[in-house]
Amino acid sequence: MKIYLDCYQCFLKQALSAARRAGGTQEQQLSVLKKTMSILNDLPKDAIPPEIARLVHQTVRHEISCSDPYREAKLASTKQAMVLLPELRKLIKNSSHPMDTAIRLAIAGNIMDLGVMEDFGNLHTTIDRVLNQPFAIDHTAELKELLESSDHVLYLADNTGETVFDRAFIEKIKIPVIYAVKGSPVLNDATEQDAIEAGLDTVATILSNGSDVPGTLLELCSPEFVSAFNNAPVIIAKGQGNYESLSKSGSKVFCLLQVKCPVIGEDIKAATGSIICKRC
Amino acid sequence: MKIYLDCYQCFLKQALSAARRAGGTQEQQLSVLKKTMSILNDLPKDAIPPEIARLVHQTVRHEISCSDPYREAKLASTKQAMVLLPELRKLIKNSSHPMDTAIRLAIAGNIMDLGVMEDFGNLHTTIDRVLNQPFAIDHTAELKELLESSDHVLYLADNTGETVFDRAFIEKIKIPVIYAVKGSPVLNDATEQDAIEAGLDTVATILSNGSDVPGTLLELCSPEFVSAFNNAPVIIAKGQGNYESLSKSGSKVFCLLQVKCPVIGEDIKAATGSIICKRC
Numbered sequence: 046m047k048i049y050l051d052c053y054q055c056f057l058k059q060a061l062s063a064a065r066r067a068g069g070t071q072e073q074q075l076s077v078l079k080k081t082m083s084i085l086n087d088l089p090k091d092a093i094p095p096e097i098a099r100l101v102h103q104t105v106r107h108e109i110s111c112s113d114p115y116r117e118a119k120l121a122s123t124k125q126a127m128v129l130l131p132e133l134r135k136l137i138k139n140s141s142h143p144m145d146t147a148i149r150l151a152i153a154g155n156i157m158d159l160g161v162m163e164d165f166g167n168l169h170t171t172i173d174r175v176l177n178q179p180f181a182i183d184h185t186a187e188l189k190e191l192l193e194s195s196d197h198v199l200y201l202a203d204n205t206g207e208t209v210f211d212r213a214f215i216e217k218i219k220i221p222v223i224y225a226v227k228g229s230p231v232l233n234d235a236t237e238q239d240a241i242e243a244g245l246d247t248v249a250t251i252l253s254n255g256s257d258v259p260g261t262l263l264e265l266c267s268p269e270f271v272s273a274f275n276n277a278p279v280i281i282a283k284g285q286g287n288y289e290s291l292s293k294s295g296s297k298v299f300c301l302l303q304v305k306c307p308v309i310g311e312d313i314k315a316a317t318g319s320i321i322c323k324r325c
Numbered sequence: 326m327k328i329y330l331d332c333y334q335c336f337l338k339q340a341l342s343a344a345r346r347a348g349g350t351q352e353q354q355l356s357v358l359k360k361t362m363s364i365l366n367d368l369p370k371d372a373i374p375p376e377i378a379r380l381v382h383q384t385v386r387h388e389i390s391c392s393d394p395y396r397e398a399k400l401a402s403t404k405q406a407m408v409l410l411p412e413l414r415k416l417i418k419n420s421s422h423p424m425d426t427a428i429r430l431a432i433a434g435n436i437m438d439l440g441v442m443e444d445f446g447n448l449h450t451t452i453d454r455v456l457n458q459p460f461a462i463d464h465t466a467e468l469k470e471l472l473e474s475s476d477h478v479l480y481l482a483d484n485t486g487e488t489v490f491d492r493a494f495i496e497k498i499k500i501p502v503i504y505a506v507k508g509s510p511v512l513n514d515a516t517e518q519d520a521i522e523a524g525l526d527t528v529a530t531i532l533s534n535g536s537d538v539p540g541t542l543l544e545l546c547s548p549e550f551v552s553a554f555n556n557a558p559v560i561i562a563k564g565q566g567n568y569e570s571l572s573k574s575g576s577k578v579f580c581l582l583q584v585k586c587p588v589i590g591e592d593i594k595a596a597t598g599s600i601i602c603k604r605c
Binding site: 050051053054055057058061071074075078079082083085086 | 330331333334335337338341351354355358359362363365366
């Protein structure tokens with residue numbers, strides 16, 4: 046998905062938020078804003094949001110000498126979601142369609158996105174909503190079929206905290222799961238450390254994608270990850286960043302997300318607030 | 326009030342919105358964004374938001390060769406508010422404190438601000454809220470006293486449509502009113518034409534301030550307006566732009582506004598959504 050003109054303002058907002066989380070002084074925050082505007086001014090015509098976001102967050106980390114501005118927020122997110130894990134399991138167990146409920150909960154967890162909002166409000170409200178609203182795009186039947194017939198699945202993580210919702214879903218998947226995380230910190234995306242803190246190592250094989258893109262750009266991933274991507278019979282790609290980078294990558298990829306900004310909504314043809322399970 | 330770092334993203338948003346309202350092509354919209362970033366990159370340290378907004382909206386008008394991008398929206402706003410005028414008069418007439426109600430309604434009208442939001446929702450909801458919520462800063466007693474004891478008042482208009490709410494208030498003011506409007510179009514701020522379309526010429530003497538700043542910067546206003554400003558015994562200054570430019574201009578100025586952004590809120594020490602009648 047190409048950048049929209051509406052994304053420009055959003056990158057400035059995200060840069061300032063990240064700079065503040067990194068503890069930057071006023072001067073450092075201003076410097077981050079100016080460098081972000083310089084990045085936006087020099088964009089190639091076919092730039093896609095995750096590669097721009099990567100440059101913006103690299104700028105923040107470099108200007109403020111902070112390797113992981115979202116570390117504290119990520120720890121809090123994991124803690125907040127871990128409290129809910131028994132409840133998520135219970136919802137799945139007591140459901141008349143456990144796999145559907147597990148998929149919906151994994152999508153509910155996608156609300157824990159600090160790239161779009163400063164906080165994600167009450168998680169119970171989101172869970173109730175996502176368990177009951179209709180899908181705007183619903184390819185869950187095909188996904189469930191492939192999760193029955195394939196020998197394994199590659200699961201591309203998105204945000205920290207959302208990982209716990211992924212964990213509840215993965216506990217219901219009967220085939221082996223490779224859980225791919227970011228190679229190094231960017232935004233509140235889950236790294237290996239973040240995933241382990243949410244116990245994903247107890248239900249899946251964790252694999253770093255070797256990159257700091259908030260999304261999945263294969264040309265910037267490690268050879269090991271690219272090989273896993275190519276060999277996977279089915280891929281679950283969580284969140285907006287993965288949709289932005291993988292929406293044209295073939296029918297084995299299923300994007301699971303909540304639409305949290307109007308630009309994604311326009312691209313995917315669904316209103317903000319929609320839930321999506323889209324086969325690419 | 327100096328610019329805050331949070332304003333940068335907002336100027337990009339406002340520039341894009343104005344460029345679209347002006348009917349700009351994608352290329353023109355991109356050009357407007359790039360020129361806005363160039364303005365933001367070169368800001369002097371003591372820049373204040375209305376003077377930056379002036380440059381941004383000049384850029385939009387120049388790049389897209391459109392003298393008044395908000396013309397259509399302004400006509401719609403006046404029409405929408407004019408429908409309410411009998412109701413506003415009735416609310417004031419039936420009130421046990423007519424002048425207080427008139428002041429509150431003038432503040433309610435300040436919601437009609439297209440610099441902050443793309444639309445301002447249901448006006449009845451806003452009227453109900455503003456008639457009933459407590460002031461965050463309340464210098465209305467002093468204002469009412471001066472409106473009794475002075476020989477005239479200079480009333481600095483803000484948005485088109487809000488003009489109609491001002492009209493209902495002005496009908497209750499017993500001293501002569503000079504209603505100052507922008508010298509030429511900027512944002513949805515009222516010009517002389519816009520004020521006449523709302524019937525302000527029937528209740529006040531309309532005076533152009535000779536400037537295209539969305540606020541009041543005396544150094545950019547006409548000598549005639551500056552003289553009216555200096556000679557006025559009391560001044561009512563509507564809206565955020567006037568607060569940003571006049572908040573330190575002396576005790577004869579009363580800022581009447583709704584706080585519609587967190588940055589103004591931080592500066593004035595009141596939450597977003599607050600209503601304010603502040604003596605400067």
